[in-house]
Amino acid sequence: MLTSENKIMIHEPDFFRECGACKRVIGYPEAIREALQLAMQNDRRVFIMGQGVDDPYGMFGATKDLHREFGRERVFDTPLSEGALTGISVGAALAGMRPVYFHNRPDFLLLAMDQLVNHAAKWSYMFGGAVHVPMVVWACIGRGWGSAAQHSQALQGLFMHIPGLKLLMPSTCHDAKGLMLAAIDDENPVLIIDHRLNFNTTGLVPSGPYTVPIGRGIVRRPGRDVTVVAVSHLVTDAFHAAQDVSSQGIEAEIIDPRTLRPLDEELILASVAKTGRLIIADCGWKTGGVTAEIGALVAEKGFAYLKAPIMRLASPDLPTPAAGNLEEAFYVGRNDIRKAMIEIVR
Amino acid sequence: MLTSENKIMIHEPDFFRECGACKRVIGYPEAIREALQLAMQNDRRVFIMGQGVDDPYGMFGATKDLHREFGRERVFDTPLSEGALTGISVGAALAGMRPVYFHNRPDFLLLAMDQLVNHAAKWSYMFGGAVHVPMVVWACIGRGWGSAAQHSQALQGLFMHIPGLKLLMPSTCHDAKGLMLAAIDDENPVLIIDHRLNFNTTGLVPSGPYTVPIGRGIVRRPGRDVTVVAVSHLVTDAFHAAQDVSSQGIEAEIIDPRTLRPLDEELILASVAKTGRLIIADCGWKTGGVTAEIGALVAEKGFAYLKAPIMRLASPDLPTPAAGNLEEAFYVGRNDIRKAMIEIVR
Amino acid sequence: MTYPKKVLHKLLFDMMLIRRVQLAIESRYMDNEMKTPVHLCIGQEAVAAGVCAHLKKNDYISSNHRGHGHYLAKGGNLKALIAELYGRETGCSKGRGGSMHLVDTGAGHYGSSSIVGGGIPIGTGIGMAIKMQRQKRVSTVFFGDGAADEGVLYESINFAVLKKLPVIFILENNQYSVCSHISARQTGNSIFHALPAKMLPSKIVDGNDALAVYDASGKAVERARTGKGPSFIECRTYRIRGHAGCASQDVSGYRTAEEISQWGKRCPITSFQKMLLKKKMITENEIHKTEKKINSRIQDAFDYARQAAPPAPETLSANLFRE
Amino acid sequence: MTYPKKVLHKLLFDMMLIRRVQLAIESRYMDNEMKTPVHLCIGQEAVAAGVCAHLKKNDYISSNHRGHGHYLAKGGNLKALIAELYGRETGCSKGRGGSMHLVDTGAGHYGSSSIVGGGIPIGTGIGMAIKMQRQKRVSTVFFGDGAADEGVLYESINFAVLKKLPVIFILENNQYSVCSHISARQTGNSIFHALPAKMLPSKIVDGNDALAVYDASGKAVERARTGKGPSFIECRTYRIRGHAGCASQDVSGYRTAEEISQWGKRCPITSFQKMLLKKKMITENEIHKTEKKINSRIQDAFDYARQAAPPAPETLSANLFRE
Ligand SMILES: Cc1ncc(C[n+]2csc(CCOP(=O)(O)OP(=O)(O)O)c2C)c(N)n1
Ligand SMILES: Cc1ncc(C[n+]2csc(CCOP(=O)(O)OP(=O)(O)O)c2C)c(N)n1
Numbered sequence A, B: 001m002l003t004s005e006n007k008i009m010i011h012e013p014d015f016f017r018e019c020g021a022c023k024r025v026i027g028y029p030e031a032i033r034e035a036l037q038l039a040m041q042n043d044r045r046v047f048i049m050g051q052g053v054d055d056p057y058g059m060f061g062a063t064k065d066l067h068r069e070f071g072r073e074r075v076f077d078t079p080l081s082e083g084a085l086t087g088i089s090v091g092a093a094l095a096g097m098r099p100v101y102f103h104n105r106p107d108f109l110l111l112a113m114d115q116l117v118n119h120a121a122k123w124s125y126m127f128g129g130a131v132h133v134p135m136v137v138w139a140c141i142g143r144g145w146g147s148a149a150q151h152s153q154a155l156q157g158l159f160m161h162i163p164g165l166k167l168l169m170p171s172t173c174h175d176a177k178g179l180m181l182a183a184i185d186d187e188n189p190v191l192i193i194d195h196r197l198n199f200n201t202t203g204l205v206p207s208g209p210y211t212v213p214i215g216r217g218i219v220r221r222p223g224r225d226v227t228v229v230a231v232s233h234l235v236t237d238a239f240h241a242a243q244d245v246s247s248q249g250i251e252a253e254i255i256d257p258r259t260l261r262p263l264d265e266e267l268i269l270a271s272v273a274k275t276g277r278l279i280i281a282d283c284g285w286k287t288g289g290v291t292a293e294i295g296a297l298v299a300e301k302g303f304a305y306l307k308a309p310i311m312r313l314a315s316p317d318l319p320t321p322a323a324g325n326l327e328e329a330f331y332v333g334r335n336d337i338r339k340a341m342i343e344i345v346r
Numbered sequence C, D: 001m002t003y004p005k006k007v008l009h010k011l012l013f014d015m016m017l018i019r020r021v022q023l024a025i026e027s028r029y030m031d032n033e034m035k036t037p038v039h040l041c042i043g044q045e046a047v048a049a050g051v052c053a054h055l056k057k058n059d060y061i062s063s064n065h066r067g068h069g070h071y072l073a074k075g076g077n078l079k080a081l082i083a084e085l086y087g088r089e090t091g092c093s094k095g096r097g098g099s100m101h102l103v104d105t106g107a108g109h110y111g112s113s114s115i116v117g118g119g120i121p122i123g124t125g126i127g128m129a130i131k132m133q134r135q136k137r138v139s140t141v142f143f144g145d146g147a148a149d150e151g152v153l154y155e156s157i158n159f160a161v162l163k164k165l166p167v168i169f170i171l172e173n174n175q176y177s178v179c180s181h182i183s184a185r186q187t188g189n190s191i192f193h194a195l196p197a198k199m200l201p202s203k204i205v206d207g208n209d210a211l212a213v214y215d216a217s218g219k220a221v222e223r224a225r226t227g228k229g230p231s232f233i234e235c236r237t238y239r240i241r242g243h244a245g246c247a248s249q250d251v252s253g254y255r256t257a258e259e260i261s262q263w264g265k266r267c268p269i270t271s272f273q274k275m276l277l278k279k280k281m282i283t284e285n286e287i288h289k290t291e292k293k294i295n296s297r298i299q300d301a302f303d304y305a306r307q308a309a310p311p312a313p314e315t316l317s318a319n320l321f322r323e
């Protein structure tokens, strides 16, 4: 389970990726690792820290062996101390460094909320712009194998609510690299929430440095009948579901917001203007989460376009159960999205 | 500012209050205090803790002098240690006590997120119901007098997202007492978020024990043209705004959800079914907050009723500024609600 | 110091039980039927056994992700444990918790957290409840060296000392947090040892020596039970297996093979058995019988668990709240 | 030990400046023009002055809600401070922060937090950056006894010791957190004093004695600047005014009038002046002149602030992000 050795890697679906002519295929963890490597090579201020970044697991491969290339002064293990270490990142950023702080799982960010929300997110505004906090925090949603309630939370719904934080959720290998580079470039606190399911994919990734713009979503598949805004690994599920229903004459437009905060509102509204129907698929909890915000946004600013009630697909409002069959009942995926597509066009 | 001596108390507006024939008027802090007193008298398991609960301020009056009546073993000051003390409440609850843990401000709950979200909220579910955590956490939103970014946050949008927590936000003296008693009676973790503006009001409060049901909202004013769901002190603002526009022939129905989680969805949907229009007014941030959830809920389950785009009135997505004139620009209130009412019926 | 035979046998039994259960889990883990991240405590059995030997049924413990040993030593139900690992409705947490979230209220176990350090304040709060209820029970908190990185430990100990709570803090120092050695995370002996003994009696003991653990925790439990307040014990021990999963799943490169083998030689069970045999407190035959008994109990538990039904998907939403 | 006259005069000047500024704020607070919760540091001036006397302009400090003294002693701009209290665009935080959120990057002040303990890890992280950048600067962290309730202090000190960071932890123990006496919150002397000196040199000093603070912090700054790692100094002092607001706004009932008056007699400024006069290091006339100079600077600052414009409401959204 923890071992990545015998992992089966699956190639990303054939959706729109902005990769140009690139034919280079690498794994998702390598894509992130490449971003970190480039950033560290180009900027002496960048460093990486977190529990286990220099261990043999190397953060599911994302930081693997970087300490060998850059030394343990720039890639270092930390005490757990998630609260203090977040503040330490803030301080380091204030004094001219560019910390990238890795966490295995978003669940542990709950120990760091004070520094993330009360401090990092507010520092620039609260001092009238005299100071700023360029830091990146990264955490990876766990799922499956009985990870259970405290090791599988998809907390984007919480962080999407916080002014002063940027919130990124990549879904392709290309974007994992490009958004990491954009996050490190950014002058502000950026939280990247990744998903373990993404780590099993390979995809097209240009070898050089490039950034994916923060605040710009992307149409992964054009369609005329229904807009599906899907988050993280659900973009892939939504894409497959769209292929599934295509034979039934339903053409779904799949939107990958990529960054939840700032959110590419225009892209979503333009799509709904075309399709008149909206499904939002998120791997976090339903109530008060990502599906709430995007749903309300469209009911507020795109109401005139809507031909049908919006549909929200999200995890039920429960802690994650451990047992395999309950996990299966818990998570939303391709089937749920497919059913929703069929239902909404009726 | 901190002193409550020269506070001018304002009587609650004349809206529907469920008070029966009661004519007894007391202040909001006294209403909460009365609930605590009754609960402590009736149940030896109930105790009160928090930074300053036994000091001369007595939590803005809500806990004032209770330690004199019940002793410092049952009403005690704590170290700040918000993280540990929340876990200590969880432990005490598991072992048969009924803690009521007071915080001056929700901002400080960010230090307790791990215990609130990872522990208290999950304990019953995660152990298949073998254990449960009857505890109450209370915090009071600050506002005004330059409280600024770290002492004025209205974080209900965060907590509304957490399965396993109940979230109450009273708006009247009657409910402050009845919801506190209901919270203490409840077998589960309950968070009460109160508002400092409420503390300046007086209202009708029966002297005996009673509870306000958790999960049931209330129509504060019936109306046919637009539904306004307002949170906490904004219920009063919405009520006044409704009176303001009544002369222009607009009759707004004011709904006070009272408990945000569980939310009285039926009440809201039934009202929108009648009025066809929805305004949501919250004192928290807009994006991903209370207005998002309620807006999306109606776009999902009450779409057919809607005659106009929903309108969301909330704090802008910014930390709270300190300067008085910026504060004024920051907060939503009666005027904003009135304008929205007029706009939405057009 | 001499020990009653009953105590010695109990210590041995508990350690053997914990070990055999771990090995049984391990031997079946690659079957992919227990779909839950197990954190085995092989090599650390003396800590749970030594401490819990002093605890009564209604005393409390607070445990963590590596909690099978605590659960069993405290008298937690074996069948319910194994069923939980198999994700069954008959599991101690009805299959909702998995390996990291065990519970057995009848044995004073009110649920373990997989958030490192998460159980520390909870156990402290239980201690506060005991004191408020004027009971003679004690609350024992097990946590690892990783948890000692967390500020909540400092806050909890401060509070326990301040309020003189009947809490025993057991730092199970196996030197690693996942693959991070303690020297990458902490600055020396736990700072709580530096406190004056009247504030917080503290002791470092060989955590692979059941009697050393037993002695130190005996004093701490006595102190707590008589209202004298909390104690702190650091048990130096070692995690023989990898952080999670079974032997074959450990990675290499973060510790040496010698280190593992050195500690392997200091097996808390082998040395304890030798000592007992030498002192004629037990016979080979008795050990053999104990082993058989344990093995058959384990076999029963696995049979029970494997044939049990998983939770019905319709019950997914059950127990979010207590009515 | 003898001290250069320049140092003594600087200490006196800073203390007098801080005191006069506090008194000036207080005298105008009931005008309701400074709409911001002020936390005056009257009685605690020796701490900020004594520590900052060793700091260079580009050394860093981290401060808290009671931060006027730290800001001024470190060389923060007086006009920008007063303008901030008046909520002006020309305030150090452009009126966005108020009294609890001061900043002056030119003086090494990168912003103060009003979350108790919030500035501690930030100052520690600044220390880490200094070390990574191989600079000779130091990072000084001011925090109160209330902040010592918080686990983040333990985590930060552990990290600073582990990484040998150039951080000086100044615990400004005025015995109260709002109305809570330290004895209701903590169990004795800060547990960091109990650490071995080679891990964390620590000292308790009379925080009302500028020279005692000066001496102890001099060693700590030297240590930090030469790469030897962090130190911890507890300054015992007293908050003469109430927790927040001006004298008339303090409540009674949580401390005795005697206690206040006893500490009032130990005014750090009066005693320092007496000592200097006695040692002939200053004359009455010089003190008088200093006072006049300070008063006129304060007058200017208030004039400046009061006539300045508040932020334009259209700029409400400015500076959420740095572009
Ligand atoms: C707050 C938090 N941070 C990180 C983790 C990830 N994690 C799970 S177990 C573990 C190791 C903890 O080490 P220790 O406390 O020494 O216990 P051990 O595994 O050695 O028994 C870590 C870091 C977590 N569960 N919780
Ligand atoms: C985390 C947190 N908890 C509670 C508060 C409320 N609060 C504001 S100032 C203060 C007192 C802090 O005492 P101390 O650190 O000793 O500083 P002092 O006021 O004595 O200078 C408290 C409790 C807060 N700001 N932050």
Ligand SMILES: [Mg+2]
Binding pocket: C144, C145, C146, C172, C173, C174, C175, C176, C177, C178
């Ligand atoms: Mg360990």
Ligand SMILES: [Mg+2]
Binding pocket: D144, D145, D146, D172, D173, D174, D175, D176, D177, D178
């Ligand atoms: Mg203090």
